[in-house]
Amino acid sequence: MKKDYNISLSLRINIGNDTVLASGKVELLIKIKEMGSLRKAAEEMKMSYRKAWFSIHKINNLASETVVVLKRGGKNGGVATITDYGNSIISQYISLRKDVDIFISKNSSKYDFNK
Amino acid sequence: MKKDYNISLSLRINIGNDTVLASGKVELLIKIKEMGSLRKAAEEMKMSYRKAWFSIHKINNLASETVVVLKRGGKNGGVATITDYGNSIISQYISLRKDVDIFISKNSSKYDFNK
């Protein structure tokens, strides 16, 4: 019986054994950039604020430089900002991801895991 | 501060949302092939027999054809055998994995996640 298999490549940027960036985190960062708010970004992704906060905390601690600056209080209650470094690694990740996708589409046709 | 980041691509062969093959399962299958025994393969991988058994059960159920034939009783107490189809997808996975590794080494140098 033929089955509809598919090949997936997941891309991770690690430091040691810890993941700084993978698809989920990148998505979260982009949402933060769009909304300027961690809470709203989390909401948009149907993720608890708590989880999102831990996620950002981890990224900031691991990476070479700060990726997201969080400020509380003030005009809109607080604000979340992506740093220049943050924007840099986001676009690098996206660019590399595109290359990966091209690689998959070029190579996967050579294989047939049904036989 | 410069950190020693690394880029990892994990390769998965899925059917729908379920993973038939990924690096850990392939390693287990190879050990089974070497030893002819699920128990010994699990032991070698420092994995509980229980977990290994579930793993194989899942692979066999998901894949197009049987990948591992398990028999109990008999000369050596029992035996685990990789089918022709099993050997085929193992070598396909390894071959594709090699291509992926080459791709990584060619592309990762273009990126610097420290800046």
Added chain:
DNA sequence: AGCCGTTATTCATTTAAAGGAATAACGAAG
């Protein structure tokens, strides 16, 4: 029939991850 080493399966326990609720802290603006 009994032995042996493996496969097959259940049950209870432990450990880890995820989630939710609640509340404090903050600072601009009115």
Added chain:
DNA sequence: CTTCGTTATTCCTTTAAATGAATAACGGCT
């Protein structure tokens, strides 16, 4: 000095995953 919406953090509960122990089932061999 109060309000407002967000960030920050704790505590408890729930859910899921991993582990371990124990035991049955099997079949060639002596």
